[in-house]
Amino acid sequence: MNVAVPRRIKFFVGGGVAAFVLAVVTVAAVLIFNARQLALADGASGAVRFVSSAEAALNRSLLRVDVLLASMDEILDLSAVRAEWLDPEVTSQRLRSSARQSLMVRYVALVDGQGRVLGSSDAAGAAVALSLPLGFAESVFEQPLPMLMVSAPAVSFVSAERVLYLARQLRLADGTPLLAVAEMPVGALADVLVQGMDIAGLQVTLERASGQVLLTMPRQEEALARVLAPPLAELDVTGPQWNARARLGGEQALVVYRPLMYQDLRIAASVPLQAALVEWRAARDGIVLTALGFVVMIVVVGAVSLRYIDRMTQARLAIAQSKATLDEALESMVSGFVVLDSQLRLVQWNRRFEEIYPWLKGQLAPQVPFKELLKENARHHLENASDEEQQRWVEQRVAVQRNPQGPHEQGLPDGRVIQVTERATPDGGLVITYHDVTELRQASAEIENLAFYDPLTGLPNRRLLMDRIQQSVAANARSGLHGALLFLDLDHFKTLNDTLGHEVGDLLLQQVAQRLKACVRTEDTVARLGGDEFVIMLKNLATNSEEAASLARRVGEKILRRLNMPYLLDAHKYHSTPSIGATLIGQDMQPPVDLLKQADIAMYQVKSQGRNSLCFFDPQMQIAINQRVQLEHDLQMAITGNQFELHYQPQQRLDGRIVGVEGLIRWRHPERGLVTPGAFISVAEESELIVPIGHWVLRTACEQLAAWKGDPRCQQVQVSVNVSARQFRQHDFVARVVEVLRETGAPAHLLKLELTESLVLDDVDDTIAKMDQLKTKGVRFSVDDFGTGYSSLAYLTRLPLDQLKIDQSFVHNLGVKHTDDVIVQTIIGMARNLELDVIAEGVETAEQRDTLARYGCHYFQGYLLGRPMPLSEIEALLGNDLALLG
Numbered sequence: 001m002n003v004a005v006p007r008r009i010k011f012f013v014g015g016g017v018a019a020f021v022l023a024v025v026t027v028a029a030v031l032i033f034n035a036r037q038l039a040l041a042d043g044a045s046g047a048v049r050f051v052s053s054a055e056a057a058l059n060r061s062l063l064r065v066d067v068l069l070a071s072m073d074e075i076l077d078l079s080a081v082r083a084e085w086l087d088p089e090v091t092s093q094r095l096r097s098s099a100r101q102s103l104m105v106r107y108v109a110l111v112d113g114q115g116r117v118l119g120s121s122d123a124a125g126a127a128v129a130l131s132l133p134l135g136f137a138e139s140v141f142e143q144p145l146p147m148l149m150v151s152a153p154a155v156s157f158v159s160a161e162r163v164l165y166l167a168r169q170l171r172l173a174d175g176t177p178l179l180a181v182a183e184m185p186v187g188a189l190a191d192v193l194v195q196g197m198d199i200a201g202l203q204v205t206l207e208r209a210s211g212q213v214l215l216t217m218p219r220q221e222e223a224l225a226r227v228l229a230p231p232l233a234e235l236d237v238t239g240p241q242w243n244a245r246a247r248l249g250g251e252q253a254l255v256v257y258r259p260l261m262y263q264d265l266r267i268a269a270s271v272p273l274q275a276a277l278v279e280w281r282a283a284r285d286g287i288v289l290t291a292l293g294f295v296v297m298i299v300v301v302g303a304v305s306l307r308y309i310d311r312m313t314q315a316r317l318a319i320a321q322s323k324a325t326l327d328e329a330l331e332s333m334v335s336g337f338v339v340l341d342s343q344l345r346l347v348q349w350n351r352r353f354e355e356i357y358p359w360l361k362g363q364l365a366p367q368v369p370f371k372e373l374l375k376e377n378a379r380h381h382l383e384n385a386s387d388e389e390q391q392r393w394v395e396q397r398v399a400v401q402r403n404p405q406g407p408h409e410q411g412l413p414d415g416r417v418i419q420v421t422e423r424a425t426p427d428g429g430l431v432i433t434y435h436d437v438t439e440l441r442q443a444s445a446e447i448e449n450l451a452f453y454d455p456l457t458g459l460p461n462r463r464l465l466m467d468r469i470q471q472s473v474a475a476n477a478r479s480g481l482h483g484a485l486l487f488l489d490l491d492h493f494k495t496l497n498d499t500l501g502h503e504v505g506d507l508l509l510q511q512v513a514q515r516l517k518a519c520v521r522t523e524d525t526v527a528r529l530g531g532d533e534f535v536i537m538l539k540n541l542a543t544n545s546e547e548a549a550s551l552a553r554r555v556g557e558k559i560l561r562r563l564n565m566p567y568l569l570d571a572h573k574y575h576s577t578p579s580i581g582a583t584l585i586g587q588d589m590q591p592p593v594d595l596l597k598q599a600d601i602a603m604y605q606v607k608s609q610g611r612n613s614l615c616f617f618d619p620q621m622q623i624a625i626n627q628r629v630q631l632e633h634d635l636q637m638a639i640t641g642n643q644f645e646l647h648y649q650p651q652q653r654l655d656g657r658i659v660g661v662e663g664l665i666r667w668r669h670p671e672r673g674l675v676t677p678g679a680f681i682s683v684a685e686e687s688e689l690i691v692p693i694g695h696w697v698l699r700t701a702c703e704q705l706a707a708w709k710g711d712p713r714c715q716q717v718q719v720s721v722n723v724s725a726r727q728f729r730q731h732d733f734v735a736r737v738v739e740v741l742r743e744t745g746a747p748a749h750l751l752k753l754e755l756t757e758s759l760v761l762d763d764v765d766d767t768i769a770k771m772d773q774l775k776t777k778g779v780r781f782s783v784d785d786f787g788t789g790y791s792s793l794a795y796l797t798r799l800p801l802d803q804l805k806i807d808q809s810f811v812h813n814l815g816v817k818h819t820d821d822v823i824v825q826t827i828i829g830m831a832r833n834l835e836l837d838v839i840a841e842g843v844e845t846a847e848q849r850d851t852l853a854r855y856g857c858h859y860f861q862g863y864l865l866g867r868p869m870p871l872s873e874i875e876a877l878l879g880n881d882l883a884l885l886g
């Protein structure tokens with residue numbers, strides 16, 4: 001999440017930056033101002049200094065010239081001569097020697113009142129071309145008091161350069177006024193001023209009071225002799241004023257001037273403001289740049305600070321959010337937890353911890369020694385224990401905490417189970433989690449119960465039994481004792497389930513379990529394998545095997561007696577019997593599976609011998625089992641090796657006509673010869689093998705029907721085929737029959753499928769559905785072995801049947817067992833009512849046939865009419881039959 005820096009901090013940082021910037025700007029401004037003042041002051045003082053020194057220098061120079069001019073009086077001894085006495089040569093000679101002393105003066109000359117040169121220091125002597133400005137000589141002569149006078153700038157005739165003429169009045173002895181004149185190049189006078197001209201932009205002017213310019217520095221020819229306004233005298237020069245105008249350039253400047261000691265001359269220095277501030281400007285720029293640098297730095301520091309603060313804020317927020325999330329997570333944790341510091345004092349805990357240990361709630365506070373909480377726990381856990389015991393409990397807990405060994409469980413007084421896990425933290429503290437595993441433990445117990453116990457009876461299941469047998473076998477091997485396994489199956493339990501329902505069946509199983517437990521010792525095991533199968537494991541019976549078998553038999557008989565006693569199942573009084581197979585558990589480490597199989601085999605022996613009895617495992621039984629396994633294997637080979645044949649048994653009508661045949665399978669065994677189905681059908685039915693075998697029979701019968709289609713002997717003959725339950729229950733049974741009919745081209749109405757009563761009853765709805773589908777194709781149905789089951793009119797009416805087949809056991813007893821006569825008559829009557837054909841099988845005698853005919857049965861099958869026979873024989877028989885009737 002992006003959260004802005006708080007406004008307060010922004011304001012603070014912004015304010016700080018602004019204050020620093022302001023301070024820098026202020027300091028810079030002050031520095032700049034001061035520097036300006038300093039520069040101006042420097043300029044002013046420099047100008048003043050310059051003007052002072054220039055004044056002195058000019059005064060000195062003028063004075064020297066003045067002295068030179070005045071000394072001409074003495075050199076020429078003018079006060080003692082007359083004008084006509086003055087020899088120009090001599091005069092010039094003397095003037096030269098005196099003028100040599102002054103470097104500033106080009107020459108000096110003596111001029112009379114008419115302007116004639118009486119002599120000069122110039123090489124031209126008196127012939128020098130003197131070019132005094134107009135009126136200058138007159139103004140000198142007019143002086144009442146002779147003083148040195150300076151002319152306006154003029155151009156020298158001699159050097160053609162700008163010169164000033166300095167003149168003084170002299171008098172001859174006769175009072176005739178003469179003029180001592182010195183020609184001074186303006187440049188020479190300017191040279192005097194050169195020193196001190198290092199002030200930037202300095203403009204120097206030598207002016208008269210009227211403002212006439214006599215000299216300029218720097219030199220400006222055009223300015224010479226110009227009259228500047230206002231005259232210097234009108235300037236306010238009380239202090240350095242920078243609001244004047246420079247005398248030459250006219251720009252804003254400081255103007256300082258001094259009057260010279262001669263005539264009305266003034267030396268003026270003008271320092272233009274701009275020039276005076278040149279250095280200051282550079283300094284100012286430096287200051288500004290530095291200040292700017294500081295400002296940028298401050299702004300950058302401010303921005304960086306803001307960014308840093310922003311980051312810090314974000315980080316703090318993130319930490320706060322993480323903490324909030326963590327707190328939330330900790331609070332919503334299903335486990336309780338506490339955090340202890342290195343002194344094992346409470347630092348943090350969550351709500352769940354309080355919920356697990358509600359009695360600690362009042363004591364939970366940071367820094368509370370965890371031992372105090374343990375003491376409180378001890379008071380709750382060991383309510384009735386002594387103080388010493390409670391103390392010991394606490395010490396044990398502390399010891400565990402000092403040396404965490406992983407999760408351990410703690411039972412609370414209210415029955416809850418808490419899993420406690422201590423984990424050391426890097427700083428020497430502890431994190432302890434408390435997980436309520438009560439439900440988990442209960443669930444585990446339940447799962448264990450489900451895994452090892454039968455939910456209906458609460459007895460150990462197969463898995464637990466196998467484990468106990470294993471243990472018992474190992475114990476027997478050590479002790480030399482024998483135990484025994486009793487495999488118990490309830491007789492006709494399925495019938496009870498089917499008739500009275502599963503709930504009643506369950507009641508019986510529960511009561512059987514109770515009775516079985518009552519028959520054995522606690523060290524023995526009564527287990528339920530599933531369905532109506534129970535196993536009783538008797539331990540440590542005897543060292544001697546006969547004695548052990550005798551004891552096991554006694555227990556088995558006791559069980560038989562108990563289980564034979566009547567049960568009250570709901571409102572139903574019920575009598576049940578068990579079949580019990582027994583085997584001894586010896587010392588030779590037999591696998592539990594083998595022992596169980598032995599007892600199972602023995603139990604089947606009991607079943608086959610009439611049930612409700614006890615039988616010990618006989619090794620012969622094992623042989624029989626092995627034979628059966630071998631038979632299954634051979635059957636498999638028979639299917640792939642095409643070793644089956646289909647024989648046909650004729651079915652005759654009352655008029656003697658063969659109207660159908662029953663296809664009966666035979667196995668041409670490579671070693672055993674022709675094997676009848678009685679020897680293998682039951683094995684095939686118990687395994688999946690009956691499915692491919694039944695399919696082979698169906699296909700062979702249909703192929704035969706198809707083959708007979710063009711044969712007048714057989715083309716009306718129906719072929720009955722036995723369909724076993726496992727085959728019929730295949731989900732694709734109907735589809736396969738239809739497919740076989742289509743592929744072979746057999747007429748469907750001549751195919752009759754024989755279903756047993758038990759098959760039909762097992763799942764009536766599925767049976768009807770499949771029969772209906774096949775019926776639409778024309779296939780016929782017969783109920784085989786009719787009368788042996790519990791058929792009732794109710795389901796018969798729902799089935800799309802064509803025929804009932806009276807079981808041969810009833811036919812066999814006709815005239816012998818009156819009840820069977822009644823049953824046969826009933827079946828025939830039932831068939832008539834339902835408009836079904838009825839056929840009797842197993843007809844071996846003419847009496848039986850006659851009786852059946854008398855009772856109303858018009859179709860017969862049995863040895864009397866013909867045994868099952870190979871194809872060639874039945875075809876021959878059918879040919880005879882046709883010939884006889886034809």
Ligand SMILES: Nc1nc2c(ncn2[C@@H]2O[C@H](COP(=O)(O)O[C@H]3[C@@H](O)[C@H](n4cnc5c(=O)[nH]c(N)nc54)O[C@@H]3COP(=O)(O)O)[C@@H](O)[C@H]2O)c(=O)[nH]1
Pocket residue numbers: 649662663664665676677678681694697721722723724784785808841842843844861862863864868
């Ligand atoms: N699922 C399939 N079962 C089949 C098939 N073929 C036969 N079987 C079943 O095998 C059982 C024994 O059959 P089998 O040895 O062929 O015995 C049949 C007849 O030989 C016998 N029979 C016929 N008449 C008489 C007689 O007068 N006396 C007498 N003692 N026995 C006689 O009865 C058997 C026919 O019984 P049924 O099928 O009930 O009509 C037997 O249960 C066959 O069903 C097969 O292809 N598939």
